[in-house]
Amino acid sequence: MQKKQLQVIGYASCYGAKDQRCDTGPTTLNSLQLSTRLADAGFDVSWSNNVTPTHVPDSNAETLSLIINNCKELARQTHKAVAANKQIVVIGGDHSGAIGTWSGVHSALQHSSPLGLIWIDAHMDSHTPDSSISDAIHGMPVATLLGYGAAGLCHIESETNKIQPQNLCLVGVRSFEAAEAQLLNELGVKIFYMHEIQKLGLNKVLALAKAHVSRQGNKYGLSMDLDAIDPADAPGVGSPENHGISGKNLISALKSLNFGENFIGIEISELNSERDDVDKTARLAIEAILACLSDPQPRN
Secondary structure, eight states, X not given: OOOEEEEEEEEOOOTTSSSOOOTTHXXXXXXXXXXXXXXXXXXXXXXXXOBOOSSOOOSHHHHXXXXXXXXXXXXXXXXXXXXXXXXXXEEESSTTHHHHHHHHHHHHHTTTOOEEEEEEOSBOOOOOTTTOSSOOGGGOHHHHHTTOSOHHHHTSSOSSOSSOGGGEEEEEEOBOOHHHHHHHHHHTOEEEEHHHHHHHOHHHHHHHHHHHHXXXXXXXXXXXXXXXXXXXXXXXXXXXXXXXXXXXXXHHHHHHSOOOTTEEEEEEEOBOGGGOSTTHHHHHHHHHHHHHHSOOOOOO
């Protein structure tokens, strides 16, 4: 039986975040034998050279230019992998990398299928340069993928928006600003806040999210900021928010979800190894990756 083809891509950049200690995510997961675990799960694994910054930027303008260039390279790699019918695992880095990841996927799919995306995150990541107080680009990728933001980021691979609002679903949100909520509400983006997860259960919410982004046969992926998980279970993140998703519940829900053949792959971002507790968050990230790519487990 031929093994499934899987491309792992590292985005070793931290300059989209204020806490610039998340660039070692790819090397950390590599040191914890991610490739071996994936191979044992039945994949033929290739790991691309990590996308890395060429220098340390010293201004907001230089930071933007650097992230544009990094995202262009990341988009080139994801486009190539998806065009070759490989599933992808992208490991950040800060969540600005999602602009490159899904711009490349959109470009590879644009003549065959709309792109759907489940976005698991404590935050909305939907600021624009006009609404952001911090100017941190990791707070802007959702807006950028929807076509709102710096032109250099919005126009990677193509000048069209990469995701249509009806094909996007945010899960786990519990910290946001009014301008972000206004943009997403005006666009009609589906959002499951933490209080809805607590009411409905994570299994139900993820099933609804998957149905929402993959309807009409859409190809779809999953992008997860590890700060969606409660800090008690995932301390190794740059922007922790209390009262998050249980790590145990997350892995269980992902394992039980039938991702199906239209699932493109998973992106993991914001692993901050310096804030981690004996690789607790890193190991949880690996389990999340494996859960998304494995065959679903039957529910009791």
